[in-house]
Amino acid sequence: MTAAPRVEVHAGPEELARSVAGELLRVLADAQSAGRRPHVVLTGGSIADAIHRELARLSPGSGVDWTAVDLWWGDERFVARDSADRNAVQARTAFLDAVGVPAERVHEVAATEDVDDVEAAAAAYAAELDAHGPEEFDVLMLGVGPDSHIASLFPGRPELDVRDRSSVPVTGSPKPPPERVSLTYPALARSRATWLLVSGEAKAEAVARALSPEHTSVAETPASGVSGREETVWFLDRAAASRL
Numbered sequence: 001m002t003a004a005p006r007v008e009v010h011a012g013p014e015e016l017a018r019s020v021a022g023e024l025l026r027v028l029a030d031a032q033s034a035g036r037r038p039h040v041v042l043t044g045g046s047i048a049d050a051i052h053r054e055l056a057r058l059s060p061g062s063g064v065d066w067t068a069v070d071l072w073w074g075d076e077r078f079v080a081r082d083s084a085d086r087n088a089v090q091a092r093t094a095f096l097d098a099v100g101v102p103a104e105r106v107h108e109v110a111a112t113e114d115v116d117d118v119e120a121a122a123a124a125y126a127a128e129l130d131a132h133g134p135e136e137f138d139v140l141m142l143g144v145g146p147d148s149h150i151a152s153l154f155p156g157r158p159e160l161d162v163r164d165r166s167s168v169p170v171t172g173s174p175k176p177p178p179e180r181v182s183l184t185y186p187a188l189a190r191s192r193a194t195w196l197l198v199s200g201e202a203k204a205e206a207v208a209r210a211l212s213p214e215h216t217s218v219a220e221t222p223a224s225g226v227s228g229r230e231e232t233v234w235f236l237d238r239a240a241a242s243r244l
């Protein structure tokens, strides 16, 4: 049974980013001390970028061996490999290059140069998960949009109902860029710890709705549909928590 979500409120985005990065480094160091190679799902977006920069800053002395961590993404934009719109490029610039994660541990979604179309990118990502993915991710991090989307699962869209695959193509995304690849709910449910990362007043209403699931539906509020097997934590700043 999944425990009720925990809500952690921080003063502002910097404090939020520092706390999440510190907590992630502790989880990774503990898993490695126990002899495991942890698998983490990264997200894109503004607060994720701040967290990634904190990871680069706090990593020295954390005890984390970044050559023994596998990294995945909850979603990716289907654009050119070096596009600044790619979540992987954002992560690489903010921390992957700085901490030295080897390429074979970084499980990126295919870019437009790699495959013919977004359907092929989603199929290739599902195959990569089958071949190298864990039974359970250690930590899954998700940003939340003002419309309550998580990964690239947007309100009212058919991708919300996909149950037979781990990864889906998204075309005509309401938020640009229009073509994306997203993990599905069954894949997002394969995590020990699920952390939702939210900063800013513009998302306060989405947070309040997601945290009162009896007053909403997954179709209307996609963020209400995820939870970790052992813990679900909403890391908020005061502005994002202002309607709770």
Ligand SMILES: O=C1O[C@H](COP(=O)(O)O)[C@@H](O)[C@H](O)[C@H]1O
Pocket: 043, 044, 045, 046, 047, 048, 074, 075, 076, 077, 087, 142, 143, 144, 145, 146, 150, 151, 152, 175
């Ligand atoms: O498009 C996306 O948006 C969300 C949230 O981004 P933010 O800038 O509002 O924080 C992100 O979680 C997702 O990975 C991304 O592709």
